[in-house]
Amino acid sequence: DAGVIQSPRHEVTEMGQEVTLRCKPISGHNSLFWYRQTMMRGLELLIYFNNNVPIDDSGMPEDRFSAKMPNASFSTLKIQPSEPRDSAVYFCASSPVVAGAYEQYFGPGTRLTVT
Amino acid sequence: GENVEQHPSTLSVQEGDSAVIKCTYSDSASNYFPWYKQELGKRPQLIIDIRSNVGEKKDQRIAVTLNKTAKHFSLHITETQPEDSAVYFCAASNYGGATNKLIFGTGTLLAVQP
Numbered sequence: 001d002a003g004v005i006q007s008p009r010h011e012v013t014e015m016g017q018e019v020t021l022r023c024k025p026i027s028g029h030n031s032l033f034w035y036r037q038t039m040m041r042g043l044e045l046l047i048y049f050n051n052n053v054p055i056d057d058s059g060m061p062e063d064r065f066s067a068k069m070p071n072a073s074f075s076t077l078k079i080q081p082s083e084p085r086d087s088a089v090y091f092c093a094s095s096p097v098v099a100g101a102y103e104q105y106f107g108p109g110t111r112l113t114v115t
Numbered sequence: 116g117e118n119v120e121q122h123p124s125t126l127s128v129q130e131g132d133s134a135v136i137k138c139t140y141s142d143s144a145s146n147y148f149p150w151y152k153q154e155l156g157k158r159p160q161l162i163i164d165i166r167s168n169v170g171e172k173k174d175q176r177i178a179v180t181l182n183k184t185a186k187h188f189s190l191h192i193t194e195t196q197p198e199d200s201a202v203y204f205c206a207a208s209n210y211g212g213a214t215n216k217l218i219f220g221t222g223t224l225l226a227v228q229p
Contacts, residue, residue, distance in 0.1 A: 031215060043159070043204060043219045056216055091158060095215070102147050102210050104217060106158040 004107035006092050012113045018080040021110045024073055025094030033104060034067055034077050035091040043091075049075065082114045117142040119207050121220030128195050129228050136223045138205035139187040145207040148181060148188045149217070153202045162203075163190070195227045 005024040013019055025032045033048040047057040049069045057067070064083070069075040079086055089111050093104040118141040128134050140148075149164035165172045165179045165188065172179050176195075181188040192199055202224050206217040 033216070042221045045216055045219075048216055050215070102208070102215070103149070103161045103164070106160070108158055 004092055004094050004105055006090075006107035006110050008110060009108060010111045010113075012115065013082055014115055015083055016081045017114075018078065019082045019086075019112060019114075021077040021079075021090050021092075021112070023075045023077070023092030023107060025075070025092070026096075026105055027073070029094035029096050029105070030072070031095040031104075032069060032075050033093040033095070034075070035093065035106075036088045037091060037109075038088045046077070079112075082112075084114045087112055087114050117145075117207070117218045119205060119218045119220040121205050121223060123223060124221065125224045125226070127226045127228060130195060130197060132195055134190075134192045134195050134199070134225055134227075136190045136203055136205070136225070137187060138189070138207075138220050139185075140207040140218070141186070142207065142209060142218075143186065144209045145186075145218075147208045147210045148179070149206050149208075150177075150179060150190050151204045151206065151219075153204065153222075155201070159204060192225075195225075197227050197229050200225060200227045 007022045030051050034046040035043055037043045046059045047067045052069045067077045089109045091109045092107045095104045121138045146167040150162050151159040152162045153159040163174050163177050163179050165181050176193050178191045202222045204222050205220040208217045
């Protein structure tokens with residue numbers, strides 16, 4: 001298995017532009033998590049899905065952020081409009097969440113820079 | 116809400132010495148406690164985890180201990196090597212409960228001096 005796949009790996013955009021981050025979880029995993037990592041705030045959970053259904057989006061910072069999971073093999077995190085304070089590394093992780101198997105497998109991350 | 120505190124934020128040890136990182140959690144229903152290692156510019160990766168039904172787990176040079184009464188757990192690395200240098204995150208979760216999300220600590224930057 002290729003592991004969790006994220007694209008793009010790096011994104012540089014100007015303030016006000018729309019940004020879409022993509023994630024392909026490991027096949028067979030039924031939970032998907034979006035995290036944001038910064039030096040100041042550490043690793044923050046933004047939202048997670050079980051079986052493609054959003055379960056907890058309490059970490060989404062504001063209405064400019066939205067996430068979707070249209071099927072078991074794809075999820076997007078969208079920021080519109082983007083702001084410089086959104087600059088961070090965004091990780092997607094997936095987990096099988098079956099009895100006894102709880103590990104979250106992280107993707108390589110997308111480094112977002114908003115100028 | 117749920118909270119995980121992690122100490123110290125930075126830790127410097129000499130190669131061959133031991134390193135200990137400690138975490139406390141607030142949700143008494145937590146039953147799963149993983150530790151992740153993140154090397155510079157890389158993704159977090161699970162190195163060891165422990166369930167609430169055991170007090171200690173060991174895997175070669177790393178071990179984790181859990182005290183459910185005090186609501187704290189610790190990572191122990193023995194015979195540290197330069198390749199152990201990284202940021203380590205603890206986390207807690209209540210799997211099987213209303214949510215399976217992980218609550219992460221703020222991380223510990225471990226530097227192993229050769």
